[in-house]
Amino acid sequence: MEENTTIESQMQGLSSNEAKQRLLQDGPNVLKKHQTKSVWKMFLDQFKDFMIILLLIAAVISFIVAIYNYFANGRITTANTIVDFVQPFIILIVVVLNSLLGTYQEIKSNQAVTALEKSNELNAKVIRDNQIMIIPSHEVVVGDLLVVEAGDAICADAKIIDSYTFSVVESALTGESQAVYKQALDNSNHHKLALGDRVNMIYSGTYVVSGKAYAVVTATGDKTELGKINSLVNEQEATLSPLQIKLNKLSKIFGISGVVLLFVSMILQIVLTNAFSGIWNKPEVYTNAMVIGISLAVAAIPEGLITFTTVLLAIGVSRMTKENVIIKAFSTVETFGSTNIICSDKTGTLTQNKMSVVEFYDVLKPQSDLENSMALGAFVACCDADVTVNEKNEYIEVGDATETGILRFGIENNNTSQMFFDKYQKLDSLPFDSTRKAMSILVKLNDKEQLIITKGAPDVILAKSINASEHEYQMVEKWSKQAYRVLAVAYKKVSNHSTISIEDENNLTCLGLIALMDPPRENVKQSILEAKQAGVKTIMITGDHLTTAVAIAKNLGIYNVKDVALTGSELATMSDEELREKVKHISVYARVTPTDKLRIVKAWQYHNQVVAMTGDGVNDAPALKAADLGCAMGITGTDVSKQAADVILTDDNFNTIVKGIKSGRETFDRIKSVILNLLVSSVVEIFVMMIGLFLFRFIFKDQISTSEFIILSAAQLLWINLLTHGLPAIALGMTPNDEDVMKRKPFNKYDSIFANGMGKKLMIHSLILTFFSLLSYLIVGLIAKANLIIGEDFVKLTSTACFITLGIGSSINALNLMSKNNIYRCGVTKYKLVYLASLSSFVLILFAAFIPGINTAFGMYDVLNNQYLAVYALVPIVLGFGLLIIEEFKKGIIAYKEIKASFE
Template structure:
C-alpha cells in the first residue's frame, strides 16, 4: 500500500500506524514486499527530467550579443575579411564552450541527493508467527512501505519511519532541520501540530543514528520522504536570472541599435556625397564590424575568470562565472546558523559551582582554554569542586576525543557532541579520560532515558565503595541531591538553596546555553541494584555546565563589514528561538527593535504580511525548508538581490531560488554543493565578504571595459561622420582595412587586459548597486561624448593638416595612427572613473601596460614594414610625425586627468 501524505504519523500510536500500513511488528513477507515494490517502485529519488547537453549548449548561444557577433562575422566574410570573421567566430566558440562546461555541472544537483540514501537496510521479513525473528539485509532501494527496519548507532536511515521501540536513540538531523544538537527520540505518540524538527518519534531518510538503536515501521519511501520533497522542490525551483545576464541583455540591444544606426547613417551620408557605391559599401561594412565590440564577451569572460582565480585563493570556489559579478550586487545575505556563523562544535562556556560562575575560554573541540573566576585564573588542581566536576564530566561520558592524524590542531569528537563538549572541558584542565578510566574503571551504568532525564555510571575507586556519577537535567538532578560540594566541602543542600541554583540554571538557559547538572555519591557494590530500581537519592551536587555552539570570531567581523557595505544580514535556522536570538545578538545580526519570527509564525502569515515584516526581521528560528524558500522569495519581492548560505540538504531549494547560493565546502552536503553557485572551502563567513568585494571589483572592471569600447567606437563613428558631412573632399578619411586594423589593435588587446584591473581602495565603502542599474549609466554617456569629441577633433586636425599637402596616403596614415593612439591613451583614462591613474598606480595593472606596449609596437609595424604598408595602404612616418601624433592623442588623457582633478579626488602617486 502507498503512504498517505496527509497522515500525521507522529500523532498516531504505534499500533495504529501498523494497522494503517497493513503491517505488524514482525514485518512483511517477501511476497508482500515484492508486490508493494512492483506497485510503488524503488525507494530512491527520481532523477527528474534532465537537460541534455545540446539543450545546455543552445542556451549559451541565445544571448543576443552572440547573435550580434554572428552578424558581424557574416558581414566580415561578405567583405572578404576572412581573418576578422575567423577571429569573431573564435570568440563566439570560446565564450560558448566556457559557459557550457560551467553550466553543465549545475544540472547534476538532483543526482547528488541519491548519495544521501543508505546503501543497505536491515529489515524483518518472513518472520514466523512464534519464535525469534531473523533480520535480513537488503538494498535500501528495496525497502517498501510497511517494512520493519532496525537501525543502530552509525547507521543511515533508509526511509521515513515511525518508531515502534527505541533504546537511548539519538540522530543527527542537522542536514534536514539545521539543529546543531542530535535529536533525542521516543516511541510515544505526539500532538498533531508539529514541525519536522519536533517530530521526536519519526526517523527521516538520510539522517544518521549517533546513539542507541530502534525498531521502526516505514511509512514513506523515495520521493514521498522529507528528502524526496526537498528533491522535488529543487527540481521545480526556477533559478533566478542574475543581474549580469539582465545587464548584458540590455547592453546587447543598445549595441545592436548603435551598430545599425551608425552603419545606416554612414551609408546614407556617403551615398548623398556621391562616393562610389562598392567602395562605400565595403567601408560601411568595416564600420559596422568596428561598431560591434566583438571583444566584449571575451573581456567579460576574462574579468569573471580573473575574479574566480582571485576568489579561489580566498577560499571561495565559483561554479558559475557570472555568479562572481552577482555577488557584488547582493543586498541581502540569508544565512544558516549551524556551521556557518557558528563552529558546529558544542563548547562549554560557563560552569556554575555552588554559586560561583567559572568562565571557560576556547572554542570548538580543540582542548585549549582556561578557567577563570571573576577574571582570575582557576586551576582544577587547586580547586576540589572544579576538579570533581570535571572528573564527572569525563567519566560519566560515552564520547571520545581524538586528534586528527594529518593535522595536529584539528580535533574531532566520536559520539554525542554534548558529551564531547564536556570531555573537551575536562581536557582543558589536563584530565585525560583514558587515564581516569584506568584509575576509575566503569563497572556498570544506567543509560540516558528521556523519561528519567539522566545518565549514571558506576566506577571502582580502589576502595571498597563504588563512585556513582550522574549527569542530566538540572531540575531532575537537583531533586535527587541532599548535599552540595561547596568550595571542596560537602554541605547540606536545603530547598531554598536548590531554588537559588535552579534560578541560576534558568539564567544560563536564557543566555541560550544548554545546561546539564552533574552530581555524585559513593555507594557499596551491593547497593547498585537498589540504586537502579529505586532511583538515585542523597546525591552530592557539584554544579551546572553551560554549553553552546559558539559563533565564529571572524563571523562577527564579517557581519559588521556586510552592514558597512549596506548589505542586510538575516539568520534562518532550525534552532530554538532563544538560542538563535542569542547567537544573532552576539554576532551583531540582531539589534534591539528588530524582529524574531519562528516557523509557526511564518505559517500564520500570508506572503503579503511576510513582505511587510521582512525588512525589520533579522532572525527566523525553527524554520523548515519551505520556510527558507519563502524567506528568500519575500526578500526578492522587496527588491533584494539575495545570497543564501547553507550546508544541509534542507538549504538546497532556497539556495537554488536565490540569485547566489553559497554552500559550505567542509560541512556541506553534496546536494548543497551541487545546487550552489559558490562553495566556501573553509566554511568561513568571512569568505562571503571577500566574495562580495571581488564581485564589486568585477562589475567595475566590466563597466570600465564597456566604457572603453563604447568611447573608442563613438570616437571612430564621430570622426567618420564629421569627415563625411563637413569635409569637402572626395576621399574617405580611412580605408576599410584601416578601420578593421584599429579595431583589432585596440579593442582586441587593450580591452581584455583592462578587465584585469586591480581593486580600488574604497570598493567596500560603497552601498550595493541598484539591482536595476545598467552597465552604461549617465556618467559613462557623458564621458563617452567628452572623449569622442577629443578623438574626432584631434584625428581630423592631423588628417586635414596633412591632406592640405596633397598626399592622401600620408593623411590617411597619420589620421588612422592618431585615432589608434587616442584609443591607447583612453585605456589609461578608463582605469578609474574618478581617480587619477597616478593615484591608483601607473604600473599597478602590469597586464594593461604590456598590452599598451604591444599595441604601439603593432602600430609601428603597420606603418614601417612593407607587407603591412601594402595591405593597409600606409606609408612610413618620421620621428616628427610620431611626435605630432603623441602630442595630439595625449590630449584626451590630459583632459580626463584634469576632469578628475576638478572633482577633487586625485592625489598624485606613481
C-alpha cells in the same frame, strides 16, 4: 511510499542476489539531478546572445559582399579581395573565441562541483547474507537492513526494528538542532504523524549522535523525504544576476543601434552618391554602401565586450576558488558584489558548530580543582559520545555536539570518562527522554553500594535534588540569559541495584552545573561589521530557540536595540504583505520552516534587494534556489543544498561570504573599466564614421571617388576593437583596485551600467578622442589635397591617419582607467601589466599601419614610401596621445585641490 512497503528482511538482512535485483528494479539510491548538458549543447548555448547573433548576421552579409565583389572583378584575386574576405573571418573568430571561453568555464565549474559531490559520497553499513558489510550509499535498496550508530550519516528512509540509547539530529529536515530520541515501535500509522514525531523512523540526510539501531530501508532516492524536498527545489525559478541584466540591456542597445546604423548609413550613402554623381545603376554604389553600413554596425557592436567580460569573470572565479568558493556560473561573481542582504544560518556558518564549555560550577566543592572534581567526572561519565586525541594532537569527535564538548573539557582538565570507569564499573543506563529531560547511569561503588548518576536539564535536576539552593537557580538563570546551554548533574547512593528505573531518579544530591555554547567563528564578528560598513545587512535565520538566537545575534552585532526578532510561529500569523512591510526591521528569525525561509527571501526581493542565502540542510535548499545568491556549505551541506545553490563554500565559513562580496565588487569595478575602455572606441568609431560620412564628403568632394569613399573599414575597426583592446582588457582585469570597495554601499541591481558617473566619463572620453581622430583626418587630408593626392590613394591615406590616431588613443586609454592617480604616481610594479599591455597595443597599431603588406591587407596607405612621411605619420601619432594628456592634466588639478584642501 513507506506505508506501502512490505518489510521482507529480518535481522539476517537481504541476500546479495535479492539486493542486486532490487537495485536494477528501483535504481540507485541517489537524488534526481538536473540533466547535464553535453559539451556541444554548452557551446551552442553561447550563440543565444543577442549581440553574437548580430555579429553572425554581419559576418554573413560580409561574406555575401566579398563573394559578389570577387565574381564582379572576374574572379581575380587582388589585395582588395583579400581584405573583403578577411573582415567576415575576423568577426567569426571573435564569436567562436567567446563561445569556447564560455564553454570551457562551464565545463570546469561542472567538474569542480562533481568532484566535490564524489568526495562527499557516503558509505553505508548493511546486513546481507547474515553478515555486516560496508557498501556505497547509492547501492542501498528498499528492504536492506541498515546498521547505524553514533557518527553515522543516514542515507535512506528506514523503520527501526531494534535500538539502544539511540538519538538522531534531524536539523537537515526539520531545522531542529537538538538530538531526537528514537526507538522501535510497532506503529502502522506513523506516516500520519508530523515528521518530527515519527520516533520509529529515521531519514536520509540526518545523522546519528548516540547509540545504535537496526532499521529496514523503506524508501531510497527520490522517494525519501529528502527527495520530496528536492522536487520542491526544482520548482523554483532561477533569477537573472545583475550582470546578466546589465549586459543583456547593453547588448540590445548597441545591437539595435548597429542594425539602425547599418540601414541608415546605406540609405544615406546611396542618396549622397547620387547627389554628387547621379550614379544609380552601378552595383559598386550599393556594395560600397553595404560595406560602410557593415563597418558602422561593427563599430556600434563592441564585439570584445562579451569575450573580455568572460575572461575577467574567469579570473574572478579562479581567485574566488582560492578563497574557498566554488562558483557555478560566471555571473555569480558580480552578484556577490551587488549583494546587500545576507540571510545566514547560525550553526556552523556564524558559529563553529562545536559546543565548548564556558562555565563550570562544582556545587559540593566550589574551590576544588577540576582534575579531582567529582562533578566533572560525573558529567563525562554520562556522555555516550566519544572523543579521542590522535597523533597530531587533534580531537577526533563522534556523537552529540554537547557531549563532545563536555568530553573535550574533561580531557583538557585530565578528568576523563575512561578514568571514571577505571574506578567504577557501569552496570546499567537509562537513555535520555525528551519528556523527563534527563538520562541516568548506574555504576558499582563497592560490593554493597551503587551510584545513580543523573544528567539533564537544570530545572529538572535541581527540582529533584535535596541540596538545591537559590544560588544554583540564580546561576542557571544568569547563564541561560547569556544563551548558554546549561546542564546539571546529580547522584544518589543505592544498594542492591543491578538495574535502574525512572522511579530511581529522585532524592538526588546535585553535584554541579555546566554551561556550554557554540562559539562564533574566528573573525566572524569583524566580518559582520565590515559587511555592515559596506552597506550589507546580515540576517540570522535559525532553527534554534529565540532566546539563544537573539543572545548570539547581539554578541555578533546582528541584533540591535531597535531590531525585531520573530519565531516561526509568529511569522506564520503574518500575511506576505505584512512581512514585506516589516521585513526591514527584523534581524533574527528562530524556529523557522523551509516555507518561512522562502517567504523571507522573497520579502526582501520585493524591495529590490539582492539577497544571499546561506545554508547546509535540505530544508535550506528551496530558499537557496530562490535567492539571488545561494551559498551552500561544502563540508556539512547536503547534496540537495549544493545542487540548489549558486556557490559552494568549501570551508563553511561566513567570513568567506564577506571576502566573496569584496572580490565581487572589485571584479565588477574592473569589468566596468574594461567596458568603458571598449565602449569609448565603439562610440568614437560611430561618431567618426557618421560625422566623417557627411563632413569630409563635402570638404574633400574633389579628392574622393564617391563609390570608394570610406572613413574606416570593418577590418580596421575590428583590429582596434579586438586586438588592441585584448591585452589592456585582461591587464585591467588583473590589476589591484585603488580604493577600498568595502567602504561604499553596494550598487543597485537595477541601476544602469552607466550609473555613478560612468556614462558621463564615457561621453567625455569619446568626444575628446573623436575630436582628435577627425582632426587627424582633416589635417592629413588638407596636406594630401595640397599635394594633389586624389581618388583611392587619398581615401587610404586619410583612413590610415584616422586609424593611427583612433588606434593609439584607444590602446593607451587603459592608462587613464587603471587608477585615479597620475601616471607618475602609479608604480611600475603594481601596474606593470597595464603598462606592458598598452605598449603592446600601441606597437600593434603601428605594426598594422606601417608594415608593408599588412597595411595593404587592411586597406591602408603605405606611408613609409611617401616623401611627406614626417607629416603623414607624426601628426596622427601625436594626436593619438591627446586624450591621455588631457586626462593627466585633469587628474593633476584634482590632486592639487585635494592637497590644498588638506592644509586648510
